[in-house]
Amino acid sequence: MNLKQLARMLDLSQTTVSRALNGYPEVSEETRRRVSDAARQHGYRPNPSARRLATGKAGMIGYVMPTGASVDIDPHFVEFLSGLGDYVRAHELDLVLSPAEADDEETTYRRIVANKLVDALYISAPRHADSRIALVQDLGIPYIVHGRSEGLDFDYPFLDIDNEAAFHDATRLMVQLGHKRVALLNGEEAQTFAICRERGVRRALEASGLVLPPAMLRSVAMTEENGYRATRSLLMQSEAPTAIVCSSLIMALGVVRAARDLGRSIPRDLSLIAHDDVFPWLKPENFSVPLTTTRSSIRAAGQRIAERLAARIAGQEAGALGEVWPVDLIVRSSIAGAPA
Amino acid sequence: MNLKQLARMLDLSQTTVSRALNGYPEVSEETRRRVSDAARQHGYRPNPSARRLATGKAGMIGYVMPTGASVDIDPHFVEFLSGLGDYVRAHELDLVLSPAEADDEETTYRRIVANKLVDALYISAPRHADSRIALVQDLGIPYIVHGRSEGLDFDYPFLDIDNEAAFHDATRLMVQLGHKRVALLNGEEAQTFAICRERGVRRALEASGLVLPPAMLRSVAMTEENGYRATRSLLMQSEAPTAIVCSSLIMALGVVRAARDLGRSIPRDLSLIAHDDVFPWLKPENFSVPLTTTRSSIRAAGQRIAERLAARIAGQEAGALGEVWPVDLIVRSSIAGAPA
């Protein structure tokens, strides 16, 4: 059933039917009702390919997904996707994932935009002065950055959590508990979130006259194995940390294993706070010793980004609106006063 | 730059240019070269919307993604996606994820197919007599099932690993080590893979005159927490198992935690084998006691499915071709002879 058939059936022109269905004003209310009743009854759905060709609107939102043998997609991505999906589903949109060679995403971005494959894009895991943002800004397609970049000479729309405050607060708590040697087990330093977190930690330490020497910092990809290795190397130093602030729950698994390996008890010998993005399959309260966390649902962020993207497509949101979410600090038993 | 402009520039008709570019025979080699040179030089790319409208081909492969507040997307999905992406990228295809209400996926399937949004679909995590398969078969769009379903009265194309053999072999090894009470910590029983694994375990036990009583079986969603709870309840029985075969690495985290909680040592008091889908961020060799696993890369499966899907789209693969991959059994130190 296409527009022509429906129009003929109603004895109206395609124009009128189209306008009626799309809510244009120059159609009488009665006609509009007739049309939409008939459309519903016959299950008419405009053909998206045709609509796209005519309007240039795709009804999809896109993501350029870095891939390659050496690239691992972050498990956080699934949770984000869930959130995005929750919103998108209710609005009959679809998601397009365009895999791109990790070191040449630009081609893919250009292709997507030139082809009008999607109406809006989101960018995740931004790095410092991330070139993708300038590119997409330049291409003139609606977009939102999940996270933030720094060192760019223009503003851009984003949604981020307050990484700096979260890690500041976590560190301050450690200091308040008497810890003098607090280590940061961070994500890769290219990532802006890692930079922000490091800044938060430093600020909190410096407020009490402490510092974060290189020996107390590890910036690595957030796997269990890296968490283990980094923790081992941290703890085997002569001046070992008595507290660790850690950027991910998965890494924290490695921290716990390393501590156990070395016979350090949490929280007696070592206090631990980790950041929790809220996975349904791994919960901080279920660690062998329940983990104190900074918590922020990445799934909720996905929902919100979809919502804002939809608003941008509809022209209801414009400009370089930045949105920063506060992060909860949830105390559980993995922290204690510094050992004497 | 569109076809019309390119044609005018070459002083040819759109027809000829189109045919030249698409490899039709009724174009002289010289003309073809002229055309493709010009196309390359001016960076001409056919507009996919127009092409789609004309041909009905979308250049995308699709996945109907169950979502909803109570639905958690499996973290395995990311790995699968990586694999899919690896292939798809090289072929300038894109992936469409269409979120659907988990209890009404049919509408979404129908919409996708009616709209010709994608050229092919894949279906994952099939359940027993999964209605999606019949639906998609009926809709007549190329598809492949990742995993298998049972109880369907027709054949269908799929790619699966040999779950039954994997769990049979794992269990047999336990039995050979002298274990009499082997428990299976499985995924949700609605999933076909869980059914197959259970069958494998039973078959191995029965071959030695043993059985799998209900008290030795747990079928739950594969989270750390469920692994923990199930293991606790298994171990606190009077006739506790001395060996556990477990369906996922994430669940195995819970098994290890529960064992430790209850003061059981692995492998002295409890042998453990888990299935490993190969996550880059959590490796069995890095468990506190390195885990014996049945291993199969879900990422490789993603690549292969993309490849087969592409072949189907191109008409190079037809029929209900089923492909079953063997599973490695990799022995590490989490298993030992049964305690006396």
Add this chain to the structure above:
DNA sequence: GAAAGTCTCCAAAGCGCTTTGGCTGACAGT
């Protein structure tokens, strides 16, 4: 030397929708 292929290429008709630029008739204003 005419009829019958072969090669190449082309004009034009879709694909199904949106949108531009009217057209018509009713009603209000003078």
Add this chain to the structure above:
DNA sequence: ACTGTCAGCCAAAGCGCTTTGGAGACTTTC
């Protein structure tokens, strides 16, 4: 009675591609 306005509708022109149904020119065949 005449003009102007406006609500409500329509025909037709795109959007950029593929594909059908030829049409010329050039060989081959008898």
